[in-house]
Amino acid sequence: MKHEEFMHEAVHAAVDNVHNGGGPFGAVIVKDGEIIARGVNRVTVNNDPTAHAEVMAIRAACQKLQTFDLSGMVIYSSCEPCPMCLGAIYWSHIDKLYYAGSQKDAAQAGFDDKFIYEEFDRPIASRRLHTEQLLPEEGKAPFAEWDKNAEKVEY
């Protein structure tokens, strides 16, 4: 399969998903020129706000390959990822991201990723999400425990 065909697959998955009760988003993950996992948006169907297409595809790829590291792989998403999904892509160590629809297309359809990106750029005190640090000294305890754990698996 070629580059554009992988994107066709992601877009077709998104269109199909709308007919299947889900949101208009799809993604595929490619390893060595082959699709190894797919994901579609199942937020409302699964009652899971994290069930975006890219997150679902990453989870599926990791289950299939029994790894938490997708280094060297490529994700094709039907739409520019939201901050949650972009974060997930970074944590998975995927190498390349291709997307078709833009944030603007998503916003016009009522998916306001832009609001979240804007919130990220605001200082914590002026975000709409009330955010506050509490017990900062206690917050260091888990990391102290981590540091002295000789059997820790890093990622």
Next chain:
Amino acid sequence: MKHEEFMHEAVHAAVDNVHNGGGPFGAVIVKDGEIIARGVNRVTVNNDPTAHAEVMAIRAACQKLQTFDLSGMVIYSSCEPCPMCLGAIYWSHIDKLYYAGSQKDAAQAGFDDKFIYEEFDRPIASRRLHTEQLLPEEGKAPFAEWDKNAEKVEY
């Protein structure tokens, strides 16, 4: 239970999780003054790069309450959320976020959320993650399908 006690629970969950093969992060979600869900970092154990404490707590709360909308609820996290988790918190419509450890504490322990936040602030072309738009016109198709679907469930 009081405010600080909820944070104690999140921090204790994080410490316990280190002894249980997981990462040094914990979170609890509170509704009407009661903890309704907990989450800890299980990235390496579950082979799931999205299995951060906040994401796990959000999924658990949503499964318990059979909803994708946690409006009115509060999340206590043992550490300042990474971009993926902060995005998940926004999508879940949680109202308030309290955190104990800081991004700096996390970075010192080897969890480099800061790198991801910095990547977000770079123009796409200069990010370390190779990112490229492909087939932008096709990318509008899922949204067109969504717009004409009378039975869509919005979130």
